[in-house]
Amino acid sequence: MKTKAVRLYGKADLRLEEFDLPEIKDDEILAKVVCDSLCMSSYKASNQGTDHKRVPNDVADNPVIIGHEFAGELVQVGSKWSSQFKEGDKFSIQPALNYKEGPVGVLSAPGYSYHHIGGDSTYVVIPNEVMELGCLLPYKGDGFYPASLSEPLSCVIGAIHANYHTTPGSYIHNMEIVEDGKMALLAGVGPMGLAAINYVLHREDRKPSLLVVTDIDQTRLDRAALLYTVDFAASRGIDLRYINTGEMADPIAGLKAISGEDGFNDVFVFAPVAPVVEQADAILGFDGCLNFFAGPSKQDFKAQMNFYNVHYAYTHVVGTSGGNTDDMKEALDIMSKGLDPAGLVTHVGGLNAVIDATLDLPNIPGGKKLIYNHVEMPLTAIADFKELGKNNAVYCMLADVCAKNNGLWSVEAEELLLANAGALQY
Incomplete structure (x- = not known):
């Protein structure tokens, strides 16, 4: 052949x-x-x-x-x-x-x-x-x-499953995003960010109550809002907001205000850009999990992180590279159900x-x-x-x-x- x-x-x-x-x-x-x-x-x-x-x-x-x-x-x-x-x-x-x-x-x-x-x-x-x-x-x-496209979808499924949170007094991590929590996708309207939005809006077992999606490209934000609407999100019990941080005088203060000043439980970074990573760290709430999804090309990529909050507010970081076979099976299954x-x-x-x-x-x-x-x-x-x-x-x-x-x-x-x-x- x-x-x-x-x-x-x-x-x-x-x-x-x-x-x-x-x-x-x-x-x-x-x-x-x-x-x-x-x-x-x-x-x-x-x-x-x-x-x-x-x-x-x-x-x-x-x-x-x-x-x-x-x-x-x-x-x-x-x-x-x-x-x-x-x-x-x-x-x-x-x-x-x-x-x-x-x-x-x-x-x-x-x-x-x-x-x-x-x-x-x-x-x-x-x-x-x-x-x-x-x-x-x-x-x-x-x-x-x-x-x-089940493979890229499985990558965001795996990333969301990989997030974790802690229980005071226990050393056992609770895997997954926080149920009814506050979630943010930064630089979140590229291909993988769109996959994440789509998945979060369609999954049945666990959803945030607030989903904030940011970018600095209004055209891409508008397209995302047309594809995955605020009204559909509301029908799923999710308060979805598309935010152009390029138009905010102080993005960190503005995003924290949207969270009710408490910060976000789960923050995903979809661009390997140091200021975006640092912004994600700054808007984490207590026991907040920063998921660095975007893989950098540079092996010496670095960004600053507030280690005072790591110690006293239990903030933490996780990263994944691809999904596993179960994630792909889940992707194929959820597509068969309408995604x-x-x-x-x-x-x-x-x-x-x-x-x-x-x-x-x-x-x-x-x-x-x-x-x-x-x-x-x-x-x-x-x-x-x-x-x-x-x-x-x-x-x-x-x-x-x-x-x-x-x-x-x-x-x-x-x-x-x-x-x-x-x-x-x-």
Whole structure:
């Protein structure tokens, strides 16, 4: 089986190549990858090369396939797994394998460490360890993009589960955000912040009473407020407020005032920017938990923290890097119950767009960039479909479908693109 894939050879050295996959073994599975959403983690791995903890040292001679937020369908199932999986099954993969025997040990992951599996490819060989560790996850919903986006959604689910609080006189931590507490998402209207808002508003088991979402970009705040409305939040018992801290004379004082001067129980930081981290620390309430979600590229990243409050107010910090398999299962389950992750997606493209988009990802505005691997298409903003549709019928149809869905991507749009990809011209 031939595959076409984007492979990493070294720092900023990505190549789109066609090559033969090996015949699958009895304990492996051949799969077709339909789509992959580009992640900042791929940008970091691609630019850091072998300096990245998940990238093997020999990629110059044995390149790895990038991309780890992918979904597709199974093509051929080895005999070992034929009782659990069958051809045609839709799937998503938890890339954080925690597999001690992988190419780089416990940090090995599809999309960083493997030669024959990664999201930015047309076909892949799923190795035995993925199934052994329960990381090949069935997806029974409509379309494919929700399964692709289950991985980023699982990251925010894991982060929220990882927050913790204390009980006076006890050394046992109470995991999770505070029920009916006060919660803030700082720099919270990027792709992962939007995923967090969506999850918090839809989950059933634990919710804050106050959710404050901040940013300094009013356009992005307005889009978030259109997607995840204050009225819907109120129907869920949540007081949701979108705040532009760039317009506040004293953001810390202003945010504390919104909290009732007591500060916040749970504060999440979605940008690796020292002033944002320090702002988060300053608005923590008693026993407040600061979750540093955004992974910095610089290994010497630092920010100041008030250690007087650490000692006397029991404030504390937690950080997570990705979700676990249970988090992905929860993501797939909550999507089956009505959570649509389409609000994260602002751009769509084909496999030919991956290299340039990945290497320049921080400089491309908007949210998630969704790649359809069997399509040839430049990375295109959904907002541009209408203009492009003046000269191309496929873009015109896509514009009409997205317009019916509040300007968002959808299963209908996905099916239209896949059925008409051959008619795209650019």
